[in-house]
Amino acid sequence: MLELDNLSYRYPQATQPALQGIDLQLQAGQCLGLLGSNGAGKTTLLSLLSGVLQPQGGAIVWQGERRLGLVPQQLAFYAGLKVRENLELFADLYQLRGAERHQRLDRCIASTALADKLERRAERLSGGEQRRLNFAIGLLQPAELYLFDEATVGVDASSRQMLLEAVGLLTREGKAVIYTSHYLDEVEKVADRILLLHEGRVQLDIDKHQLLGDQPGLFLEWPEQPPDALPALLAELGLSAEHTSNGVRIATLNVDQLLAITRFIAAQPQTPSLLRFGRPSLEQLYLRLNGGQL
């Protein structure tokens, strides 16, 4: 539905481009998790897609009509208006009429749990409720591609869960989504593909399941250092491990090897600070990626 071809952008007076050589294809029904450290270029990319910025190099090619919904990082509603008035105003702007208008309003109010806040002036909402209003306004817009830029900052855990479900529903309905957040557990939940930006370039563009893998591994850490006898045990068991400053990661091991290691741990005077058996989380992989270890 959307193709980016060698896209680049440099802010006026900046010495380095904020984005360079970005190639990307996005399909309907896909949720792309956009990751990268502060300043990597995520917001710039979303601003180019939403038309806030114009590309200076390369092209953005839309297959079909360009219909876009945006939940921006900066709150974008009228603080002096009530929640209901804001939603009605944006429904007007989006030219929603009749049954569709009602349906979309009902759905975005339900998805963001704002039903009991409709008569409250937006400036009187709590920080998390303001985020939810911002989110609701983005969802209200009929679109084929939805962009979420740090859309859940300051939202409490149960409301966040609800917002993520609304994002999941969009992709199940065949909408494309680009979701950027520093909450990697959220990205892990909603995204099916991960795009990592580093200094304005694509560092990694990969299917989420391929990135996380399905092989469970063992992750062990101690408060200071692993026990001195650990390397000998691993050698005896024929296991290869990746060593970190205070622990090890063992990518594959069988049940007997796992049992031998747990027996060894139980016999040590110091207990581990982390013992995790399973797939690595996106957060663990991200830290390794950013540390240049992957």
Ligand SMILES: Nc1ncnc2c1ncn2[C@@H]1O[C@H](COP(=O)(O)OP(=O)(O)OP(=O)(O)O)[C@@H](O)[C@H]1O
């Ligand atoms: N208005 C601006 N003028 C000049 N440089 C800018 C401007 N906005 C962003 N930049 C620079 O462009 C680069 C990319 O910034 P961008 O905001 O896209 O990063 P980001 O990945 O969204 O970061 P964050 O995670 O902090 O939101 C950074 O080096 C940033 O300093």
